[in-house]
Structures are given as structure tokens and as C-alpha cells.
Amino acid sequence: MSTTVPSYEDDVKPLFNQRDRGSMLSQFDLWSYDDVSSNADAILQAVSRGTMPCYGQWPAEQVDLLRRWVEGGKPV
Numbered sequence: 702m703s704t705t706v707p708s709y710e711d712d713v714k715p716l717f718n719q720r721d722r723g724s725m726l727s728q729f730d731l732w733s734y735d736d737v738s739s740n741a742d743a744i745l746q747a748v749s750r751g752t753m754p755c756y757g758q759w760p761a762e763q764v765d766l767l768r769r770w771v772e773g774g775k776p777v
């Protein structure tokens with residue numbers, strides 16, 4: 702398993718598609734570093750529990766990537 706901390710621009714942002722972004726835009730912008738960074742705990746909790754996205758649970762690898770980004774200090 703990689704020990705490199707993922708970055709928002711290269712690794713995390715591409716996890717959110719246009720539908721995800723549009724659905725959540727009233728609360729936060731998933732394509733904005735500042736918004737995802739400041740809502741990271743709620744976002745991680747939602748994808749870990751599988752309550753988000755609404756159309757189906759993320760694969761474990763995607764959840765792990767997001768978790769490593771949060772725990773790694775949320776680099777841009």
C-alpha cells in the first residue's frame with residue numbers, strides 16, 4: 702500500500718463527478734478545495750457509512766484514499 706499522502710487536486714477532486722457536485726452545491730462545492738477541506742469530516746463520514754452518494758456506495762479504495770487525505774493533513 703502506498704505511503705504517499707494523496708492531494709486534493711490530483712486524487713480527491715476526481716472522485717466527485719458532475720452529478721455529485723450538482724446535488725450537493727446548495728451545501729458545499731465538492732470541486733472546491735476550501736469547501737471540501739472545511740467539510741471533510743462530514744464528507745468522510747457520509748462516504749464511510751455509505752449514505753453518500755445517493756445512487757450507491759463508494760468502493761473501499763476510494764474511501765481509503767479520502768481517509769488518507771484527511772489524516773495526511775489535507776494537502777492541496
Ligand code: HEM
Pocket residue numbers: 716717720721724725743744747748752753754755756
Ligand atoms: C460523493 C458524493 C457526495 C458526498 C461526499 C455527499 C456528502 C453529503 C454530506 C456530508 C451531507 C450532509 C450529511 C449527511 O446527511 O450525510 C449530504 C447530504 C445530502 N446529500 Fe449528499 N453527497 C454526495 C452526493 C450526493 C448525491 C449524488 C445526491 C443525490 C441527489 C446527494 C443528496 C443529498 C441529500 C438529499 C442530502 C440531505 C440529506 C438530509 O439532510 O436529509 N448527495 N451529502
